[in-house]
Amino acid sequence: MSIAARSAYGLSRHARPVAIGVAVCAAAAAIAGAVALTRGEARGQTTVLAVTTIVAGCTFVAGGIVAWLRRPANLTGPLMMVAGFLLFGTSMAQAQQSLPFTVGLVIGAVPAAVVAQLVLAFPDGRLHSRWERLVVGAAYVDVVVLQVAMLMFMGFEHINGCPCPDNLLLIRDDARIHSALMGSQRVLTVVVTAALAVLLARRWRAASAPLRRAIAPVLWTTAVTIVLLVAAELTTDAVPRGLAAASRIALATVPIAYLLGLFTARIARVSVSDLVVELGRLPGPGQLRIALARALRDPSLELAYWIPDLETYVGLDGQPVDVGAAPGRAVTVVEHGGRRVAALIHDPALGENPELLGAVGSAAGLALENERLQAELRAQLEELRDSRARIVEAGDIARRRLERNLHDGAQQRLVALSVALGLAERKLTTDAQQAAAMLQAARGELTVALEELREIARGLHPAILSRGLAVALEGVAERSPVPVQLHVDGGARPPPSVEAAAYYVVSEALTNVARYAHASAATVRVARDAGRLRVEVSDDGLGGATITKGSGLQGLRDRVEAIGGHLEVQSQHGRGTRVIAVLPLQHRETTAETELGDANRD
């Protein structure tokens, strides 16, 4: 088992220095924040709150670094780092200078919004539905826009614990406006929290039992944290200090839950173990796709099976599938025992989780190989049925043409001839001279009718084949308007069906040369090669011939494949055309064929 995309691991090596840099910055910020917070006790902060805030910041930055190293393309890591630094930044609200004080006030509530985004984007770091994006957007409006607006009208002279530095955002200290804004901020907070709760509840309901176990740590720690943060936010007037501290402690546990969720590969393990159990009792075709879609949590998953003979992917129904043509889809090739087996066509988001794709692909390798064999069989049956239908149709067309030629040609002439003879018979006694003239005309008619019958008979089966392939091909070459060089190996005669196929290949190919190729010369080679007869017709004409549906070449290929052979057309524009048929000489013949063949040689 191998998976094509492994770039994630390569990137992590280059990212290490960056991660170390981030960690050093975080440590510095944490120390600065801790110092600031312990000094800020005069403004209502407790040591407990200070310590828990810094601890939470540390776990976020550390968790973010780990997540980013393991999943560079996943936004979860960077988001956690941002949340960590924001937490450190909140300590600036304790500063004695105006600028850090103001910044600290602005970012004070932002970590809560980041946590909301994190949980909704778990586990791939992306927001998927419009509702998710709406809720996260509203959360940022709440903690940034409304916060800034409120600060513009809020002086800190009246707040307990101050004197404070100047609020740089202050336009006018107006208690009415700022309490109105604070009120609307609280309303929006409640609405966003409720919407978040609904979205998480829906996700929980939709999850299977094992998936619930896997996502439970993230969901519960986040839910508890947000409830505590919101509760602390809504009760600022009579801050129960324990509540704020508790919310910070809960916050500190969030990154740990994420790391558990993301990296213990628990989800993948759960999915894969479920898959293995399911693979053991797959009831029918199509079930594998459903099982894999469930394990990968991608309902849009499609499977395509590799058919080496046709050099194409086909669906379970044997019909060709164009892999990689659809935009917004990603393809992962699954191998089993070192051979390409199938392609998973999936949501690009799954690429974020190569371990899961790898584990699922590996677990399903054998089952995929089984279904691949089925698909291959179906594709071959499909081709066989098509070619059978074409052979029958070609036979019908040939018979219809034959009937028409007979009816309009020889038959008509013979009837006319019988009329002429009838008339001549009547004239015989009365006008012998006219009767003689009539008989002469009748003989002319008869000659033409015989000639027509001969042409038709040759179209039915080349009687000349009874004299051997070489002789028959000489006749074909002689009739060709384009000069033909003929090389036919001697030796024992091939089976009649092989001789007939070779004859028709040469005949049809030379007809095409005369009709379409604008060639000045053609070469026919018939040679024995390791139990096979190789027939090759080449010309120096225009090239560009293809085996299209309903063409003579398609009919030839059907005829050749019907006796276990293989027909190939090489025809580049401007480079001439080469038709190569390889026919097995050991073809086991049916009794009818043998009898017919013997009859031909009489």
Next chain:
Amino acid sequence: MQTETEAARTRVVIADDSILLREGIAALLVDSGFEVVAQSGTADDLLLKVRSLRPDVAIVDIRMPPTHTDEGLRAAQVIRERYSDTSVLVLSQYVESGYALDLLADSAEGVGYLLKDRVSDVGEFAAAVQRVADGGTALDPAVVSRLVGSRRGRGPLDELSGREREVLELMAEGRSNAGISARLVITERAVEKHVTSIFQKLRLPAASDDHRRVLAVLTYLRAG
């Protein structure tokens, strides 16, 4: 035939897409005292000529352009519906009882279906054309024998004697008692006796006209 006057000659239109055959049949009919008033290569042209010339009989090849399937047969049916004074003799390369019976579905009056091969027996063919032109019937012996053959071993047909079966087949071809007696070289009285016996054995109602008799026999042969 040579004794017939110009006015009494039977007027014929011939439709066949093979000019060779058309000319041959025309030569043969003219030689036998018919007047060939027109020749056509297509069914549409035939209908035009029948409409304007009102011949006594139209001789029509079943397969004609453009599709070479049954254009002639359809033209024949149109002629029978619209131009009751023109009889139709259809020529076919093959024995297709279905075609023949379609043609004879409603009435056997002034209608014929013959294989093209019959043309070479000039006397027989001319007689058949004349019979159809006069409102009689000409059904190819091959069609009749196929119909009779398909009924073998089932009921009253087996009760017929060999001679009676011969008479039955000639009746089905549309021949009169005189024609049958000439063909079998027996007296007309003997033919009449056979016919009566046949009608009794097959429990058919006696029919006066030859063409009604054809229809009765064919209806019997088809049923079952």
